[in-house]
Amino acid sequence: xxxSDGAGNELSGAGRERGxxxxxxxxMSDSTRAxxxxxxxxxxxxxxxxxxxxxxxxxxxxxxxxxxxxxxxDLVISDGESVLLGGTPPLGGKDVIEGxxxxxxxxxxxxxxxxxxxxxxxxxxxxxxxxxxxIGPFAQPKRQLxxxxxxxxxxxxxxxxxxxxxxxxxxxxxxVDTVSGVGPRRARAAGSAASRFNDIHRVVSNLAVFDLGxxxxxxxxxxxxxxxxxxxxxxxxxxxxxxxxxxxTTREPSTEELLLIREMIDPKGLRFKEVPDA
Amino acid sequence: xSRKPRDKRMSIDEVIGSLxxxxxxxxxxxxxxxxxxxxxxxxxxxxxxxxxVVSWGGADVGLLARAGKIRRLVYAFVSLxxxxxxxxFQRARQSASIPEIVELDEGMFQTGLKAxxxxxxxxxxxxxxxxxxLVNNPWITTVTSPxxxxxxxxxxVAVPALRLDAALVHLNRADPHGNASYLGPDPYFDDLFAMxxxxxxxxxxxxxDTAGLTxxxxxxxxxxxxxxxxGVVETPxxxxxxxxxxxxxxxxxxQRAYAAAASGSDEDWHAFHDRFLAGDEAxxxxxxxxxxxxxxx
Numbered sequence: 001x002x003x004s005d006g007a008g009n010e011l012s013g014a015g016r017e018r019g020x021x022x023x024x025x026x027x028m029s030d031s032t033r034a035x036x037x038x039x040x041x042x043x044x045x046x047x048x049x050x051x052x053x054x055x056x057x058x059x060x061x062x063x064x065x066x067x068x069x070x071x072x073x074d075l076v077i078s079d080g081e082s083v084l085l086g087g088t089p090p091l092g093g094k095d096v097i098e099g100x101x102x103x104x105x106x107x108x109x110x111x112x113x114x115x116x117x118x119x120x121x122x123x124x125x126x127x128x129x130x131x132x133x134x135i136g137p138f139a140q141p142k143r144q145l146x147x148x149x150x151x152x153x154x155x156x157x158x159x160x161x162x163x164x165x166x167x168x169x170x171x172x173x174x175x176v177d178t179v180s181g182v183g184p185r186r187a188r189a190a191g192s193a194a195s196r197f198n199d200i201h202r203v204v205s206n207l208a209v210f211d212l213g214x215x216x217x218x219x220x221x222x223x224x225x226x227x228x229x230x231x232x233x234x235x236x237x238x239x240x241x242x243x244x245x246x247x248x249t250t251r252e253p254s255t256e257e258l259l260l261i262r263e264m265i266d267p268k269g270l271r272f273k274e275v276p277d278a
Numbered sequence: 279x280s281r282k283p284r285d286k287r288m289s290i291d292e293v294i295g296s297l298x299x300x301x302x303x304x305x306x307x308x309x310x311x312x313x314x315x316x317x318x319x320x321x322x323x324x325x326x327x328x329x330x331v332v333s334w335g336g337a338d339v340g341l342l343a344r345a346g347k348i349r350r351l352v353y354a355f356v357s358l359x360x361x362x363x364x365x366x367f368q369r370a371r372q373s374a375s376i377p378e379i380v381e382l383d384e385g386m387f388q389t390g391l392k393a394x395x396x397x398x399x400x401x402x403x404x405x406x407x408x409x410x411x412l413v414n415n416p417w418i419t420t421v422t423s424p425x426x427x428x429x430x431x432x433x434x435v436a437v438p439a440l441r442l443d444a445a446l447v448h449l450n451r452a453d454p455h456g457n458a459s460y461l462g463p464d465p466y467f468d469d470l471f472a473m474x475x476x477x478x479x480x481x482x483x484x485x486x487d488t489a490g491l492t493x494x495x496x497x498x499x500x501x502x503x504x505x506x507x508x509g510v511v512e513t514p515x516x517x518x519x520x521x522x523x524x525x526x527x528x529x530x531x532x533q534r535a536y537a538a539a540a541s542g543s544d545e546d547w548h549a550f551h552d553r554f555l556a557g558d559e560a561x562x563x564x565x566x567x568x569x570x571x572x573x574x575x
Contacts (some may be wrong), residue, residue: 063378072382081463081464082463082464084464101462101465102463102464102465102466104306104388104465104466104467104468107384107388110385110405111385111403111404126430133381133410134371138379138410138414139374139379139382140372140373140374141371141372142362142372142400143368143372144367144368144371144372145363146355146356146362146363147335147353147354147355147356147357147381148354148355148381148382148383148409148410148411149354149355149383149384150354150383150384150385150405151383151409152383152386152406152407152408153383153384153403153404153405153406153411154412155383155408155409156404156405156407156408157404164498178393178410178414179408179409179410179413180409180410181409182407182408182409186408186409187408189408189483190407190408190433191407191432191433192425192429192430192432192433193404193407193433193434194404194407194408194431195433196429197404198408219546
């Protein structure tokens, strides 16, 4: 629905490197960076139970469908337009219809709360605020983006995660220029009506996974993707990240997951347009 | 003598003629979906100025911004979907050419229309709390709940009513009296726009007699009742280049040409304007047909 507006391609080469633990020889079972991202996104939805999963953009859609086919079959998914899908079709595919979700009912579900959205973020900051509205001063932006869309309501209504396909210091900034999506600190400052349902769950990028488990609800590095070093992530982040002494590696997808990604959900390899493998 | 409700059919020019500069005009549809583009094109070419435009925006906002018609813009996003950033809107924002900007959360926008439709000054909502929507619109304030449901007296956004002088919407079918149906996947919020407005003008693909509205269509698809409608205009292909499912989908090729012209030089835009927008709706549709034949060869 909302095309996150990607800028720059400077990190697209990162997908080639392999973790030192992985075998040097690439085999059919090797997962690509896009596959790792899909599994990390799927993990963000694995414990949600029976809620409406709203992925914005390609990798989030892939990850949500992977979760529905593995860890969380109860997820409610849509075609991104107006119907709920009974099965789990490939990207762009059709399936049995199990419900109707025109835009007005999306707003109903946001208020109802049984929803987990994964949005894009042109900027996201240390306190988990997100910007999809404007770069530079709001009165006369250097770059006008989409507008705040549903981010203000999503973030005070239910669980929200973010997907960043090109991790860079221009995206991970100390302070976003306009607060569209509200992080926990600002939600607390706005009072209990804002903080009660504020739940910024995960930020997944092409390099790593984050949450807001740092001091005073700031961003913390949860895991680095195979082949990515902690230093690389720190260098590509425009603020001081909370980094523990031992940062785990993001898990590789299982053979079953790889099969589902490659043969069922994304046989055309659309994911490589967002997270290139070479 | 048959005593029937009024026949509200009118022309595009009659609709535009009933509007005035300085009015607040709501435009139905959603982004690049089922927009009343024939009426918007006529607004673009009109002498009207200083409009407040209220829209979940697509090319409607882009065109009116490019023509300098907008004094105040109320929106939650402006997007063409397959072209995520609307170039004419972007250009207007980056040159600060729209004097007043009201960017809302998209759910707040619905709540504002609902308040207006219910003749309330505001409705309470969580959306907006903690975000820059409240920073950039300091006139939007909060209200304390008189009730404590165990979480204290919650402080909620008092979303102001989005009252409209006129609403412009596009549906698939209407009868001459203003009963209108949508045949696509989503009603969007056209009924709310209609009830939030003093006058509502509905353009449709096809005007049919009243019985024709339900002959092949479930009654639940009748979104607008004639009591909400001021005028009915038949404008075949009138939502072009946005979607009007199932009559037609978005014209992606034309949208790309529009976006290229809008983000190009002034000469590029003038050429696009001269070819497609300078004349009336009939000449627009003829130029689009020629464009389609030319580009599908």
